[in-house]
Amino acid sequence: MPFYIDKHAQSSLKAYEYSGTDLSLTYKYLLSPWAQFCVDHFTPLTMAPNTITFIGLLGMLASYLVMWYYCPNLDEAVDSDSSPPSDNDSIPRWIFLFNGVMMFFYQTLDNMDGKQARRTENGTPLGMLFDHGCDAINSPLGSACWACAMGIGPSSRVVMFATLTSSMIPFYTATWEEYYTGALVLPVINGPNEGILMGAALSVASFLWGASYWHTYSWNEAWLGKGIDFVVSMCPAQLAAVVPELGFKNYEILVGLGLGCAMQELILKSVSVVKSHGLLTLVNQLPFVVLLGASVKLFSTEMGERLLLQVSAKWRRTATSIHY
Amino acid sequence: MLLFGVLFVEMVCALMLDHMCKKSFNPIRPILVPLVAMVVMVSYQLIEYEVLVSAFQMYFSGAFVFLSFRLFVAGSEICEALNIWCFDIVNKRKKEKLA
Numbered sequence: 001m002p003f004y005i006d007k008h009a010q011s012s013l014k015a016y017e018y019s020g021t022d023l024s025l026t027y028k029y030l031l032s033p034w035a036q037f038c039v040d041h042f043t044p045l046t047m048a049p050n051t052i053t054f055i056g057l058l059g060m061l062a063s064y065l066v067m068w069y070y071c072p073n074l075d076e077a078v079d080s081d082s083s084p085p086s087d088n089d090s091i092p093r094w095i096f097l098f099n100g101v102m103m104f105f106y107q108t109l110d111n112m113d114g115k116q117a118r119r120t121e122n123g124t125p126l127g128m129l130f131d132h133g134c135d136a137i138n139s140p141l142g143s144a145c146w147a148c149a150m151g152i153g154p155s156s157r158v159v160m161f162a163t164l165t166s167s168m169i170p171f172y173t174a175t176w177e178e179y180y181t182g183a184l185v186l187p188v189i190n191g192p193n194e195g196i197l198m199g200a201a202l203s204v205a206s207f208l209w210g211a212s213y214w215h216t217y218s219w220n221e222a223w224l225g226k227g228i229d230f231v232v233s234m235c236p237a238q239l240a241a242v243v244p245e246l247g248f249k250n251y252e253i254l255v256g257l258g259l260g261c262a263m264q265e266l267i268l269k270s271v272s273v274v275k276s277h278g279l280l281t282l283v284n285q286l287p288f289v290v291l292l293g294a295s296v297k298l299f300s301t302e303m304g305e306r307l308l309l310q311v312s313a314k315w316r317r318t319a320t321s322i323h324y
Numbered sequence: 325m326l327l328f329g330v331l332f333v334e335m336v337c338a339l340m341l342d343h344m345c346k347k348s349f350n351p352i353r354p355i356l357v358p359l360v361a362m363v364v365m366v367s368y369q370l371i372e373y374e375v376l377v378s379a380f381q382m383y384f385s386g387a388f389v390f391l392s393f394r395l396f397v398a399g400s401e402i403c404e405a406l407n408i409w410c411f412d413i414v415n416k417r418k419k420e421k422l423a
Contacts, residue, residue, distance in 0.1 A: 002401045010405040046413070048409075144326075291356060
């Protein structure tokens with residue numbers, strides 16, 4: 001007696017056909033040909049597409065576990081007590097290189113599974129669910145690895161939360177849009193392609209220049225420069241007070257850009273779906289809004305903050321006991 | 325952070341599965357109820373800190389086990405419905421007959 005898949009669901013599943021469009025130029029000219037090359041040259045015909053997806057997820061899990069082992073609190077890579085913040089020498093830098101390589105490995109395998117399914121004529125709705133389910137699991141794991149590579153931990157809760165949500169917002173919005181329109185449309189710049197590539201580049205940058213690189217003001221000085229002074233002078237006093245005196249750190253600019261892109265996708269897709277399917281569609285965004293709101297509210301209270309720090313300390317003790 | 329991830333994966337997978345099965349998605353997720361209850365109790369100081377820590381740990385463990393079990397059951401049922409294996413494309417699956 002099936003629990004989730006009843007008779008009606010079975011017939012719908014059998015009739016289901018995936019409809020998706022990836023408008024990314026990076027995917028079209030770089031990542032897709034590379035994945036096709038790997039499928040044609042290195043993948044046996046007997047290998048199931050889901051196995052390929054699962055191997056990619058295992059790579060990301062391995063990367064996350066290595067990160068957790070060395071940086072259970074996410075911010076250990078940077079010694080923020082020193083001024084300016086410096087790299088913590090006890091954290092080996094190869095973990096960031098490993099993470100960057102694993103992200104590219106995951107992305108390649110994620111692109112390969114669909115091609116292998118078409119090659120072996122084994123495309124099924126299960127493959128689509130498995131592929132996107134693994135992407136969903138990878139989303140918080142990848143975000144945690146990025147936070148770790150930039151040395152963002154519970155001490156800067158707002159930025160840590162923004163790092164985490166910047167990959168989840170577009171993911172939930174795209175799935176929500178697909179639920180109504182029946183098609184998954186990835187824009188010209190999207191998370192699974194450019195997002196993961198940038199995440200891998202971020203980790204490699206931490207390997208090359210250290211995680212403390214993200215705590216410098218070099219981007220602020222090079223790009224924003226006097227422009228930000230001008231913007232601040234035009235803003236109301238309350239808004240101008242939010243801008244730090246020294247400007248923004250590199251990681252703040254990067255996370256801000258990521259969150260900006262995520263919000264832009266959320267707004268555009270929401271407007272498009274509401275126009276075509278009505279205002280009631282927004283009800284299905286409710287669980288995600290509740291999750292975001294409740295998490296922000298919980299960890300903005302004094303008790304919630306203590307809880308976050310205590311859980312972090314517990315992670316640290318567990319990792320340390322394994323370490324020694 | 326991991327709890328946040330677990331709750332996210334649960335709702336996204338439910339949305340995807342309901343889309344494929346042409347079922348209506350239930351926006352009221354029972355798995356979120358303990359989180360909302362914790363927020364309300366913390367906001368109105370109805371809970372002691374030690375109890376909150378224990379409740380949080382139990383919630384995380386429970387949510388993780390629930391999600392794993394749910395994904396496993398849903399995956400198995402899809403395989404059965406489509407008469408395929410998840411990780412094997414060489415050997416054909418035989419239709420299972422009830423005894």
